[in-house]
Amino acid sequence: MRTLIAQYLVDGEPVGSRTLSRSSGLDVSPATIRNVMADLEEAGLIASPHTSAGRIPTPRGLRLFVDSLIELQPLPRDEMVRLQRELPPGPATVRDLVGNASVLLSAMTHFAGVVTVPRQTDFPLRHIDFMPLPDARVLVILVFSDNQVQNRVIQLAKPVEARDLEQAANYINEHFVGLRVDDIRAHLLRELREASSELHQMLAQAVELAAASFAPQDEDVLVSGQTNLMAYAELANLDRLRELFEAFQKKNELLQLMETCAKAPGVRLFIGEESGFAALDGCSVVTASYGAQGRLLGAVGVIGPTRMAYDRVIPVVQATARLLSDALNRAATTL
Numbered sequence: 001m002r003t004l005i006a007q008y009l010v011d012g013e014p015v016g017s018r019t020l021s022r023s024s025g026l027d028v029s030p031a032t033i034r035n036v037m038a039d040l041e042e043a044g045l046i047a048s049p050h051t052s053a054g055r056i057p058t059p060r061g062l063r064l065f066v067d068s069l070i071e072l073q074p075l076p077r078d079e080m081v082r083l084q085r086e087l088p089p090g091p092a093t094v095r096d097l098v099g100n101a102s103v104l105l106s107a108m109t110h111f112a113g114v115v116t117v118p119r120q121t122d123f124p125l126r127h128i129d130f131m132p133l134p135d136a137r138v139l140v141i142l143v144f145s146d147n148q149v150q151n152r153v154i155q156l157a158k159p160v161e162a163r164d165l166e167q168a169a170n171y172i173n174e175h176f177v178g179l180r181v182d183d184i185r186a187h188l189l190r191e192l193r194e195a196s197s198e199l200h201q202m203l204a205q206a207v208e209l210a211a212a213s214f215a216p217q218d219e220d221v222l223v224s225g226q227t228n229l230m231a232y233a234e235l236a237n238l239d240r241l242r243e244l245f246e247a248f249q250k251k252n253e254l255l256q257l258m259e260t261c262a263k264a265p266g267v268r269l270f271i272g273e274e275s276g277f278a279a280l281d282g283c284s285v286v287t288a289s290y291g292a293q294g295r296l297l298g299a300v301g302v303i304g305p306t307r308m309a310y311d312r313v314i315p316v317v318q319a320t321a322r323l324l325s326d327a328l329n330r331a332a333t334t335l
Contacts, residue, residue: 003023009307009309009310012234014050014054015054015056016054021033040061059271059306062271062272065310073312075315079316082104083319084323086104098116099222101115102300105317106228111303112223112229114222114254115298115301124179125143126178127141128140129141130213135155138154139153140153140154156212164205168205168209171206175187185207185210188207221251221254223248223251228304229241229303229305232304234307257277258299261288261289262299265289267287267288269285269287270285271306283305285303290321
């Protein structure tokens with residue numbers, strides 16, 4: 001089974017008993033191999049794509065191979081050096097860093113590289129400013145510990161004076177810098193309940209502004225190298241490519257899958273229909289989660305045909321996730 005799959009992954013052609021008898025290293029006859037292949041086919045692990053005597057692995061057979069038969073090797077030194085060189089912590093924002101990881105994964109595997117961008121609320125606040133706009137709107141300038149700057153326009157129930165906005169910003173900057181958004185909101189609400197009357201009005205203003213400013217933002221997923229998939233005969237059907245590229249563009253299903261992968265440490269692998277999304281039938285998805293300071297922040301991975309060199313791709317994805325986590329941890333210690 002291992003020899004058959006290894007041969008199929010190399011050339012993509014059905015593997016016959018004569019080929020197996022020459023390459024398996026087993027001292028058995030082609031007839032014996034044909035009998036074993038018949039048993040494997042009856043078990044649903046291999047199948048014949050047409051009338052030839054050759055067989056290819058089914059998704060179930062590939063799952064058995066990945067779970068039980070694969071022999072993973074350490075990432076070659078030159079590839080590890082490339083990852084370390086091209087994925088530096090630098091002064092870039094987290095979005096720049098994870099985007100670089102997506103591009104690098106695509107370049108190293110020749111598949112589509114995917115990575116989820118962490119929610120900004122996962123990072124501590126460094127500074128906040130409020131600026132009044134017409135029609136009871138306020139421009140919120142948020143600076144996070146990952147160097148990301150976000151500008152948001154919020155709509156309030158009634159206009160707020162510039163001095164009140166400044167006072168609220170000063171209060172948040174003085175007391176809550178270094179905390180994550182959810183923690184800031186919880187602290188403000190608790191202090192509001194406990195505040196004396198002279199602080200109540202200022203805290204109420206700060207709570208209203210914080211609630212609007214720190215509203216959850218949609219998570220994003222970055223995809224690189226989608227056109228690489230056009231080079232694989234298994235995915236070259238125009239209808240299949242159109243469906244796959246639409247999934248990359250809309251991102252909803254892909255983001256849902258990657259969010260599931262990000263919630264658990266280690267490597268996740270979906271073969272064919274295992275992903276649960278029709279657009280990814282005929283594809284394999286290999287992901288690994290990444291994080292910083294003990295928190296899982298997202299997942300990186302690749303999407304390619306089911307006929308991929310899993311023994312090479314899995315270590316590349318693992319190493320990328322580990323180096324991305326290391327870069328985020330180093331960046332956090334320098335802030």
